[in-house]
Amino acid sequence: MESQPRVFSVFFILLPVLFTLKPVLGLTECHFPALFNFGDSNSDTGGYSAAFGMAPPPDGETFFGAPVGRYSDGRLIVDFIAKGIGLPYIDAYLNSVGTNFSHGANFATAASTIREPVSALFQGGVSPFSLDVQSWQFDQFLNRSQTTAKQGGVFKDLLPKEDYFPRALYTFDIGQNDLTSGFFSGLTEDEVIATIPDILNKFTTAVQNIYWEGGRSFWIHNTGPFGCLPYVLDRLLVKAAQVDSVGCATPFNDVAQQFNSKLKETVDQLRKDFPLAAFTYVDVYSAKYSLIHQARKYGFEHPLRACCGYGGAYNYNQQVGCGGTIVVNGTDILVTSCKNPSTRINWDGVHYTEAANKWVFDQIVNGALSDPPIPLKKACHREAH
Numbered sequence: 106m107e108s109q110p111r112v113f114s115v116f117f118i119l120l121p122v123l124f125t126l127k128p129v130l131g132l133t134e135c136h137f138p139a140l141f142n143f144g145d146s147n148s149d150t151g152g153y154s155a156a157f158g159m160a161p162p163p164d165g166e167t168f169f170g171a172p173v174g175r176y177s178d179g180r181l182i183v184d185f186i187a188k189g190i191g192l193p194y195i196d197a198y199l200n201s202v203g204t205n206f207s208h209g210a211n212f213a214t215a216a217s218t219i220r221e222p223v224s225a226l227f228q229g230g231v232s233p234f235s236l237d238v239q240s241w242q243f244d245q246f247l248n249r250s251q252t253t254a255k256q257g258g259v260f261k262d263l264l265p266k267e268d269y270f271p272r273a274l275y276t277f278d279i280g281q282n283d284l285t286s287g288f289f290s291g292l293t294e295d296e297v298i299a300t301i302p303d304i305l306n307k308f309t310t311a312v313q314n315i316y317w318e319g320g321r322s323f324w325i326h327n328t329g330p331f332g333c334l335p336y337v338l339d340r341l342l343v344k345a346a347q348v349d350s351v352g353c354a355t356p357f358n359d360v361a362q363q364f365n366s367k368l369k370e371t372v373d374q375l376r377k378d379f380p381l382a383a384f385t386y387v388d389v390y391s392a393k394y395s396l397i398h399q400a401r402k403y404g405f406e407h408p409l410r411a412c413c414g415y416g417g418a419y420n421y422n423q424q425v426g427c428g429g430t431i432v433v434n435g436t437d438i439l440v441t442s443c444k445n446p447s448t449r450i451n452w453d454g455v456h457y458t459e460a461a462n463k464w465v466f467d468q469i470v471n472g473a474l475s476d477p478p479i480p481l482k483k484a485c486h487r488e489a490h
């Protein structure tokens with residue numbers, strides 16, 4: 106009896122505090138047991154290498170000490186995401202040797218688009234593993250992993266449990282190659298913009314398929330400022346009038362931003378259509394552009410120059426990539442990396458360094474650039490409060 110008044114007073118003091126803090130306290134961490142990723146080279150952890158040949162050294166040199174199928178000196182944003190939700194790095198689905206899919210799989214491959222390719226990879230086209238194919242691969246993975254795991258033993262150990270699929274995080278980073286391949290095939294800015302609705306219809310179809318397979322938590326990156334990348338800047342003889350104060354090609358970044366605003370609407374629509382699922386739209390464009398724009402402030406230099414490349418204003422040559430060999434005046438020259446990749450943003454003219462990927466991850470992990478503004482670890486929730 107004596108303790109009762111005290112209990113009451115504590116209750117009444119805490120009650121208003123709990124209500125005030127509810128937006129923050131209300132969301133529990135999701136404890137995602139698995140991660141499934143869909144995308145292009147921005148998040149490829151070995152798919153393209155498994156299918157079409159290894160990414161050469163010096164890829165991987167900073168973190169892995171050897172090439173591991175990533176187009177970077179080290180880890181990608183998707184690696185920091187895996188680590189950020191407490192999981193091991195996820196293996197490429199296409200890798201048939203030494204893989205462990207117990208905590209997810211990565212369906213991304215370099216050169217992938219959302220729409221199906223209209224030209225073959227080896228004729229200068231994009232990857233055959235477009236997003237629809239990646240979603241069919243996921244379908245295969247889901248079904249076969251469950252029948253295979255039933256065999257027990259090592260199979261059970263290497264594959265996700267059935268209940269991981271609805272509780273997993275599904276991440277997307279794709280669309281850049283749909284837009285750049287439009288430009289590279291000769292379309293004008295307006296013509297590329299006119300393809301955006303069809304690209305996003307195909308995106309919706311793929312996400313719907315994964316939803317119907319049981320996916321409930323979706324983390325969707327928008328596309329980056331590819332008008333700041335050497336492979337775009339170098340190819341499209343950029344006229345002074347078309348670059349911004351940073352030196353990025355304005356028409357390309359304009360198209361990226363058009364795509365992103367429509368992607369955001371598409372994600373809004375998905376959120377309306379599927380009330381049981383959580384969709385988080387993540388503005389990686391802003392993070393990447395801030396980094397390039399204010400490189401020095403954040404401890405980086407030469408934001409528009411490739412670390413690993415050869416020649417020209419951007420240290421990039423379309424004929425020879427990072428790790429390749431070019432013959433100059435009768436002498437073979439190996440294309441190697443710059444002295445200090447940790448102070449550089451661009452790795453090979455197309456992709457970002459590990460240091461840049463980590464920096465971008467740090468900007469997006471707490472939800473500051475997301476709609477709704479939900480942190481990564483809480484991305485199974487539909488609303489921020």
Ligand SMILES: *[C@@H]1O[C@H](CO)[C@@H](O)[C@H](O)[C@H]1NC(C)=O
Binds near residue numbers: 206
């Ligand atoms: C697969 O990876 C998980 C997570 O790291 C680990 O617990 C498990 O032992 C691995 N399985 C095998 C067969 O190596």
Ligand SMILES: *[C@@H]1O[C@H](CO)[C@@H](O)[C@H](O)[C@H]1NC(C)=O
Binds near residue numbers: 433434
């Ligand atoms: C190649 O040779 C030409 C003519 O001798 C010379 O002008 C040029 O600088 C050389 N290029 C390189 C990269 O050494």
